Amino acid sequence: MNKRRYDSEKAKVEIMEHAVSLFSQKGYNQTSVGDISTASGYSKGHIYYHFENKEKLFVLLAQQTMQDWHNKWLQKECIYFTAAEKLYGMAMHVLYHYQTPLLRSGQELASNPKSSPESVEQLYNLAVIPMGAYRAILQEGMDRGEFVNGNIDEWTVLLGTWLGGLCQLTNTQELKALESLFNQAVTIFLRELKKVGYK
C-alpha cells in the first residue's frame, strides 16, 4: 500500500525463495539457518519470527514446490489431445519443472531419526501427487481405448520410477540434452501401453 519500511510478507517470501535455492544446491543438512540468513539478508532471529523451525520451513517449501508443479501441469495439460501426447508433455514437464534436488533434500530429512514423524509423513505424502498425475493420464488413455487395459497401478509405478530415475541425470547434464532421453522412455513405454496383436 503505502511506502512502509517494514513489509513482513515481502521478507517472508524472500526468505523462502533463498531457502529453496539453498536447499536445492546444498541439501538439507548442509544448508544452515545462518546460510539462509546471509543469502536473504535477514537475521536468523527474523527467520524464526516467520517460521517455527528449520524443519517446518523445509516441509512448507517442499509442499509448495510440489503444488506449484502440479498446478502448472493442470494448466498445461489441456493443450494436449491424446493421452499419448500427454505422456510426452508430462515427460517434458517433469524434466523442466520437477524440483529434483529439493526433493532429494527431503530424503535427507526423512532419513534423520531426529526429524519429527509428522514432517516425515508430510514429505512422503508428496510423492502421491506426481503419481496421481501419471495415473490420471493412464486412466484416461485406457478409458478412451487409446491404451490397452492393464494393471494401472503397476504401470503408474513403472512410469513414475522411470521418470524419477531419469530426473537424477539433471544433476550432471544439461536439461536440453536430456530431452531425447525422456522422449525415448515414453516411446518405449507407449509401445507397451498400445500393444496390439498380442493377448
Add this chain to the structure above:
Amino acid sequence: MNKRRYDSEKAKVEIMEHAVSLFSQKGYNQTSVGDISTASGYSKGHIYYHFENKEKLFVLLAQQTMQDWHNKWLQKECIYFTAAEKLYGMAMHVLYHYQTPLLRSGQELASNPKSSPESVEQLYNLAVIPMGAYRAILQEGMDRGEFVNGNIDEWTVLLGTWLGGLCQLTNTQELKALESLFNQAVTIFLRELKKVGYK
C-alpha cells in the same frame, strides 16, 4: 595365529561393517564418528587410527560395496544363457544386492561443498560400474543378433535410470513384493530391444 588380545585387522573390519550399516540407515551427515564408535565398540580415536577421516572411510566403503556387487554379478552371470535372461537376472541382482541407501549417502557427501574434490570424483566414478555391466549385456545381445541394433549408449542410460528409479522403492517396500515390478520393467524394455517387423 595365537590368542592375541589385540587384533587390529579384526577391529578394522568390524568398524567398517558397522559403518556401512549406519551410513545406510541414517545417511552420511547424520552418522557421526561417535555413532560408529558406539556401535562398533571401539573408541573414536581408534577409528582414526585405521582411517584418515570420516570422508575417506565412506568413500572406501562405497567403493568396496560397489566392487562387491559387481564381482557377485560376474560370478552369477554365467548361469544365464541368453542376453534376455541376463537382463532378468541383472534386475534381481540389482533389487537384492545393490546398496541403494549407501549410495544415496554418497550424494549427500558429493553435494557438500566442503567435501574434497577427489572424494566427489571417486564417488561419481562408481556410477560407471553398473552402467558398464548393463552395457555389456546389451552389447552381447546385439552381437549375437538377439537384440536389434540401436543406440547402445542411450539404451544403457535408459535401463540404468529405470533400475535406479525402481531401487528407490526399496526404502518403503519389501524386496519380495518388488520382484514382479522389476521383471515387468525388463519385459517392457525387452519388447523394444527385440522389436521386429518395424523399421
Add this chain to the structure above:
DNA sequence: ATAAGATTTGAACGGTCGTTCTAATTGTAT
C-alpha cells in the same frame, strides 16, 4: 626383564548449528 613398537583409549579443542531471548527499531492507532 626390558626396550621398542603396535594398538587403544578417552579427554579435550575448535568449530558449527539450531534455537532462544532481549532489546532496538518501526508502524499505527489514539
Add this chain to the structure above:
DNA sequence: ATACAATTAGAACGACCGTTCAAATCTTAT
C-alpha cells in the same frame, strides 16, 4: 506526542561433531 503492537537484529546458549593428542595398555623381539 504517546502508547502499544509488529517487525528486525544480533548476541548468547547449549549441544553435537570431526579431529587431535598424550597417555595407557598390550605385543614382540632382544
